[in-house]
Amino acid sequence: MREQVGAERWRGSGGAGASSSSSPSPSASASEPLRTLSIQEIVRQAQRERIPDKYRAYSFAEYVEMVLEDPRIVRNAYQRLYDMILSHGVETYKRQGKEYVHYKFFDDPFGDGADAVFGIDEALKDLVDIFEAAAKGLGPERRIILLHGPVATAKSTIGRLLRRGLEEYSKTPEGRLYTFEWDVSAFDDEPADTVPCPIHEEPLRLLPLPVRKELLKRLNRIFKERFNGPYELDVEGDLCPKCRFYFNRYMARYNDDLEKVLQHVTVRRLILSEQDRKGIATFEPKDKKNQDEEELTGGMNWRLVQVYGSDSDPRAFNYDGELCVANRGLFDGEELLKLQEEFLYDFLHATQEHVIKPKKNPRIYIDTVILGRTNNPEYRRVKANERMEAFNDRTRKVDIPYVLRVSDEQKIYEKFFQGPRIGGKHIAPHTLEMAALWAVLTRLEEPGGDLTRLQKAKLYNGEAIIGRSVDVQKLKEEAKNEGFFGVSPRYVIDMISKALVNDKEGCINPYIVLRMLEDNLKDHSTIDESRIDEYKELIEVVREELSQVCQEEVRRVISHDPKELHEIGQKYFDHVLAYLNDEKVLDKYTGEEREPDEEFMRSIEKQIGITEAQKDDFRQEIANWISERARKGESFNPEDNDRLRRALERKLWEDKKRNINFSAMVSDLSTDPEHKKRKAQWIERLKREFGYCDVCAENVIDHAGAEVAREELRRRERA
Template sequence: MAREAKPRTSRPPAPPKPPAADVLLGELAERAARTFVERRQILSFEEYVGLLLAEPQVHLRDASTYLRDAFDHYGRKTIDRPWGSTDRCRLFDAEFDDGRDRLVGHEPVQDAFYRILSGFVRDGRANRLVLLHGPNGSAKTTFVQCIIRALEHYSSTPPGALYRFHWIFPTDRIERGGLGFGSGGRSAKGPTTFANLEDADIDARLACEVRDHPLLLLPDAYRREVLKAAVEAHGGELRVPERLFRTGLCHKCRQIFDALNAAYAGDLRKVLAHVQVERYTVSRGYRRGACVIGPQLSVDAAERQVTADRSLAALPTALQNVALFEPYGELVDGAGGLIVFDDLLKRPLDAFKYLLTTIENGEVTLSHSILRLDAVMVATSNEVHMEAFRRHPEYASFRGRLATIRVPYLLEHPLEREIYELHIVPQVERHVAPHAVDLAARWAVMTRLTRPDSEHFERGVGRLVEELAVDGKAALYAGELPVEGLDPDQAKALLGAVPQLRSEAAAAADAESLGGASPREVRSVLLLAAQRDDSACLSPFGVLAELAELTSHTADYQFLQQPAEKGGFHDQAEILRRLRELLLDRIEDDVRESSGLIEPGRFPEMMERYVREIRHWVKQERVTDKATGQERDADEAYMAQFEKYAGAGKDAAAFRNEVMTRIGAHRTDHPGRPLDVPALFPEMIRRVRRAVLEERRPQIHKLAERLLVHFDDPAAVPADDRTRVAALLEALVSGRGYCRECAREAVAALVRTRLRGTAD
């Protein structure tokens, strides 16, 4: 590139605009050259050691430490849930790639993986195979992919810098002017390195396939000295990976080193002049430092002779007589980083049994040598194969070398929905109607849930747990209340029970979250629903129809064969019935909120006004009415109306006193803080709201019917309702995400089932 920029000078003066292509190229080339130097891409061995001594924490890492540092580089964030907070590794948010293909949920899996990594760092070596197992489609692959993509990104940042080395053999011309072979030290004062030679001056360049640490080029005694200096430079707290002390160069590099060493009569400086240290980045595409091995492969590493067709003839005589073998294969590609065995247990056991030794001593035996492997090895497996593996007689010998992590299905429907929004919705070409994806997510989660055992809960909560239905449990796991009408203490107790509910269900024999529908099933349901003739959109009714179709194939899915239990658990018909009701509730909400009959903010306002009135009532004081300017008593009529909505019962005085007591208690607990009345009585506001809406229901239904008429013939809508009906449709479209088509479908269903009571 830099050379191409030269002709620029011989051209006539360039017109002021636009920038000529070659100028642009020239600038790009300059910039590339600059970053190349800034990032210290090519170094002599000596320069590299200088760099290492300056930043030993960057350069003295093994694969486990590097991986753990990558996790730390992206940091963590806290996610608040109603029952407590949890930590999330931001690496899985893929912020380095604008969140593309990020991992949704699975914080416990992240945590388990990180703890295992930290164990490897402590032990000085990745001495176990991390086995991620779980049902089909439980994001095991996404989990691993996020890590690989993070490594690719991290390795391009300064703290993630990685270096490997090559052997450089210059042309005769350079060699004669420098330190040539067999020159008998004739030019001992020649160049101290060939690292920066131009391609034209290089006869041969041999890579180290396993990306040996450059420091391994130093003989033991020297190496220890450098390591000692590096640790001291870092304040003595740096932990140097064991392998930098114990191991040596790979077989091929050893052969080259020995040959050069002999040729130079033991002059280390001359040997090292042939070393070119190069910065590299992890790349799955180029098979550098990260590798995914599919289940069909059975040879993960092997050796082949470096053949003469390339540059062998150009090698120095000393090396031409040596049969050089270079290792190759997936294990070699992943050396120094992450090696992933996809669906490992699909292979016959004999095809991966060698891993036992590899994990035990970090070595792979090849035909001519032993490959010392520094890599974190991760395998994935579905639950069925994992179960079979556990029963295999050889499992006992593997068990101690495995770190297993269960990757379950998600049980929070908002997260499940996020997965579909990320991965399925972009493939849908139609308009996606409101509630369609949400319904699918709720369905998937509900098929996974098991009936809770109330036995281990204290009586109050136990009763609530006992009554949980399948949709209530799903709501609870999403941090919502399962039923309306719970008082604040009950709500708190029930939400507080979630961690225990989850852990008990996960530990059960038919573990919740290991069974049920997979996101893959939902994918086909959504895509089929998006092709139906009975709707122009991807409609929630289409989703329900496709779900009914899928669940009729009992023999095809194991989760459909579980016996139904009370509360709708494993009861496919009941789950669909509850989803349909939920859908109609939601549509009714949409119409209500878009009707203009109830203004937002009205209910908190009613609550505040009620509290103001009972204050006057308690103090028996007269107040000046803002509207009329007249003195008056507390507004008895308003209070009575509110209490009716709130379901206060007969004893209004007791109810009012209770409200004041709760406010008083809150004041005592939070002295000096401003009082937020609505926040103190959310459940009461919900009750009032429900009652008011119930009162308005006939008006709302009438409006819905008129809207239906409007779709057929706007002129047929009575004149005094036309504006309101048009406003409703407009609000459904702009505020609720409907299009004309799915609004019509939804309102028609609402009118048919809720107004006319026709069975749907």
């Protein structure tokens, strides 16, 4: 009976009474002994990451020397952000006849697996294009950049990556930037000796505009000549009210002698940091009643009002509103459109004029990228509100859709379910892939014609449909809303987690996960109730696909033999070459020349549905593939060509299956020692070559193997 139980378990109908001799085998932990790590080694590591001038004090004159060496130091927030993204590299690639740009910054740039974005290169290019235009001063630098899309797309990840990216970039020599502090020890009404600029301004703002413009002209010349500068550098805006106060105070003391004033300024390196509230701010509106303007703009510091004796003294202001904090870097607002209308006007000034206007305090010039995120319902509400027209005019929307390519969706899950998170458990092959397939199917529009949704998903995934040529770009263009509805990756991740938590076997398989996905649709807040029936039908579609895939895999395992595969592949190739060149094939044993064996070639091609009309194209394709490899000095290996490999394997399977005891495979009492021995070999192969563990290898043989066997028996009966 054990075999039955195993098969049921694989189907995901619960493990009631399931007993198995094959114990879960969490992969043996690293055999390497834990090395001892000395404090010296730890310190040396930290030493390498040290920023050499982090605490150094520069005079203003030294700073000017420095920017003349490297004018990139004075880039504005948009320019720095854009260059930061480019600094990680750019690639282009072609897919289905279309060229795509890929910014490597979005693939886990810090290598710690924390964040990566998959499968939305087009949307990311839209976003980076906006940053580029903003860097060049073409308009978007005066807009709120609004990431818009359904729940649980990569919107938040993109924000997080940009924040972290800026932090890291500011630590590098290429990305560095500076700010300054005042020496105020000369004044006896000051509680401290030094006062840093509260919004970490660019030191060149200390120069009056005409002088500054002259310097910038020189900087731009150097920037173009030495750095190929693709945009114009500028340092806009006046000093913040607090710095302006000290500036004026010293100017009065020194009778407008700027040089003497600047001697009281110390320039310091600025390391952007979300944690330290330097140049990176995140913001999420509270509920409507509790929204407070000061959160964005800052407010009075009543303790300092006491010290300075006036509530309009710029020194008594708290420059801790998030827009002040974000100066020099990035403001990243979650659900931005949930803000009350009045407050959205603060953003209007911040974007349009780069200015914030707190109560009882003069205007503050800020230099920050304003990024917001919003879901569709909120966006539509604001869009429909006429009074918000000015605001709507000043946003640049970037659509961040769901992923529509199964392999990319799968990567999202793979990224999530790795390392300690899965607790040493095994995830059977095809589990994440089938979950991803289902998620993508829920996001597709019906293609119409005689194309099914499953076929569409495969086409989007770069797979070919046998015997058809479909214009994938046209399919995509016909389905404008695709990517903006359907099931979120979050639901799928939740369900896989649930399967992992409930698991007692040490391994979860695709049937268990599909069951989870099916059974919890009603209880999940993000699932559109009106579509539950449709989603369930799609689960059936995926189950059928999974069954095919598993059967195929079992067939492969049973028939797989690299040596045979190579031999039959070589023979096929010899005949194809002779056929294409109108030559004869030399028989190695008899030395005779013979006509290419048409029947033999067709028996292979038919395995993957190549019709008589398509055979010439296929043969040419294979010949091209092989000569391309030969040109690169690689030898012929049919396993490297997916279609050819599949055709050859199926042919081998055809030839071999006569010798397989199918009744033993389906029987519960498979006591046949030969069968047992073979089964053990298959399990080994499944583990070695296909990523199975003991639990799922045995299950897939029992379950899919039985299906294969039943099908073969039926076929024999028919014959």
